[in-house]
Amino acid sequence: MKTSFIPIDYDYFDFEGRNYAKIIGRDEKGKRVCIIDSCPAYFWAILNQELKQKEIEKLLDKINQIQLDVKGRKTKVEKTEIHDKNFLGKPVKAVKIFATNYKDLHDIASHLGMPEIEKRRGYDLGFITHYIIEKEIKPMHWYEISGEVLNNSLEFGGIDSNLDVDFCIKLEKAKEISDKKFPPKGLAYDIETDELKIGEGEILMISLVSDNFKKVITWKKSSHKERFVEYVKDESELLEKFVEYVRKVSPDFLVGYFSDGFDLPYLKARAEKHKIKLNLGLDESQPKFTRGINLSGKINGIVHIDILKFIRTAYSQYMKSETLSLNEVAKEFLGDSKKEFIIQHSSKLKEKDWNQYYEYNLHDSVLTLKLFEKFWPDILEFTKVVQEPVFDVSRNGLSKQVENYILHNLEKFNEIPEKRPTHEEIRTRRGNKKVEGAFVFEPKPGLYENIAMFDFTSMHTSIIISMNISGPTLLEKSDKNAYTIEAENKKYSFSEKQGFIPLLLKEIFEKRKLHKKEYKKNPSPITKARSNAFKLLSASIHGYIGFFGARYYSRESSASILAFVRKFNKQTIEKIQNSGYEVIFGDTDSVGFIIGSKTESDVKKLLKKLNSELPGIMELELEGFFKRGLWVTTRGGTFGAKKKYALIKKDGKIKIRGFETVRRDWCRLSRDTQNKIIKSILSEGNEKKALKYLKEVIEKIKERKIDKKDLIIKTQLKKPLSEYKAISPHVIAAKKMQEQEIPVSQGNLIEYYLAEIDTKKSLVRDKVKLPSEKGDYNIKYYLEHQIIPAVENIFQVFGINIKEVIEGKKQMTLRDF
DNA sequence: ATATACACGGATCCCCTATTTCC
């Protein structure tokens, strides 16, 4: 049989001692197809390069005789081949050692302690990764495949008999073809329970949302019935109904929000309790969870996606939302929010509340599905680039993505993969001294007019590519054509001959450029997110090289990249200064300066000139022209504060970096006040109106006219309560919550305010009260610790001492009497 | 468990000295 096919979910099984990949996907008509395929299992033994032909032959004989009996499985070396390969960019002779089962490679490798063998590699990729590399059946690419139909066949122990697919095919041939349409079929789900702890309460309802499908299943009856609500007898039946509907809708992607950590484990726990099989898998299997602290729930044949995880790795750095709660994320990306509903224990809910609860539950799934649809293009892009299954790509951290991308492209370079570092290696790497980072220019505080900003496009990546930096390209001895840089009082040189890592990064670099262009042409939260996602992937490459867990870790490379970053940043600053401009800002890959008496076209000419002097693919671009910009001193007051500035464009658009306004651990009042003051100063060009506004705010505070919700301070609990050495206010607040039996755990955003207290205790933490606790806000604290620190440095730019102004005003009122 | 370094700034911790309190 011949058909089109797009692989979506990968799994594998053993049959008669061999490994088989089992891939679920669709054909172009939307029929569900499963293909079964085998794949040779092998790894590499890199030989001592001085071996003679005879010695090699003798060695091969020895290897060919290896037979093992591990974990009750008999295994042996099936065959060996000699190949000319590359390892870390250098040509090597290597033996390709084939075994029956991929899982045995590690054991065989550990029996190869002969002196003729220098290194053993390629046994630690994981079967799926190995399979995708070997057979080039890449996720989310289209293929024309042919093979034997296994429907109702007894092959592989009758694999098809309980597999819910339209066709099951034993793959014979596959040819990549051009992209076809693939509408991803997503089904979002969300549960509501009485208790938050996994499995401890009952599941009250489950919502399911897909295209033209909306359902809330519940066993909690109310007299009013919405169309989408379906009642069942009890929790057991609810679980069964859930499975039934998932099977009926038959999605490619079952999507939840924090569902790896909550919904799916909860469902599983309750199913176990009721002794019900949660057979969601296409093969009727139940969800499986990876071990470890971070659970991942896998369903056979259906890709379970916890969209929160993808958002967290790919976007969170660039998001405005203070938390990654569904509500805030939906607001930011969808302009939609959760339905209003105060969750209480079901026993406390009144008859009329239930309808609201159903709607609330349903809407969560609606939002989750929308988020999935919004981010699907990004997940798809990442999957195609990284070439790992969607399940993994949607969960992996950035280092994993970069590494997988490299691993999947080594064959082009005839490269043998490097191994994962051992625990011992990781320990030493972690113990290494930190490499010196980027250069940050100390700004001169002030309010400036007409500013231009330049920044380097993907600076680290373009340096890696242009200067050919990587572990394998690092030279022991410099030659005259090498790229050389001084770092840590040493000279590091990288070969002129292009290495495989720098070459591979080019693709990501180009994708990043493309998406940035797309965003500039059509700005929307999504194009912005996409552009940033690739910016992140691109920027992570440098992080990856310096990451202790990386296969291709190279401390020297990392130090060199950063040394180049410093060099080019400083050089650019100098060149701009020499062209007659005053530089006022510089951080890592960007420079800001005053245009002064020159024109914008002069600036553009300068940019062109600077670019012509840059090596390789390095590129400086115009970030923008700004009408005004504000820089302040540090809190101490002596230096210009780095990483803190505000700019206004001609069209009034404001860009604020680093100020308290953008920090979530300051109360709303301080942030709003500072924000208004900055905006006023930037648009007016002076501080007059801002000062007036500040005085009003201060009066309001003194008169206790400020709404308590604007005084709430939010701080994240970054670790378990017991691990804190310093008992800071938010730790106290968390402890208070615990006492009141409000669940608190690591990662929660703790909210509190500072209240007036009777005792003379002087620590801030003694004034902490939870938002629910009654009390008057502490006027002195909010003035001296929230408002003044947030605005003091800004007014200092104009020579105004805010403390004196406040006190001076007091004197005036005294004189008035 | 799993990208990096630089930076700001609040709050506590900890050590010290000076002052106050207690017997």
Add this chain to the structure above:
DNA sequence: GGAAATAGGGGATCCGTGTA
């Protein structure tokens, strides 16, 4: 009068959160 308790100053450290 002398010991113990307390206050507060200042640097070190912890901690969270930004920028790039």
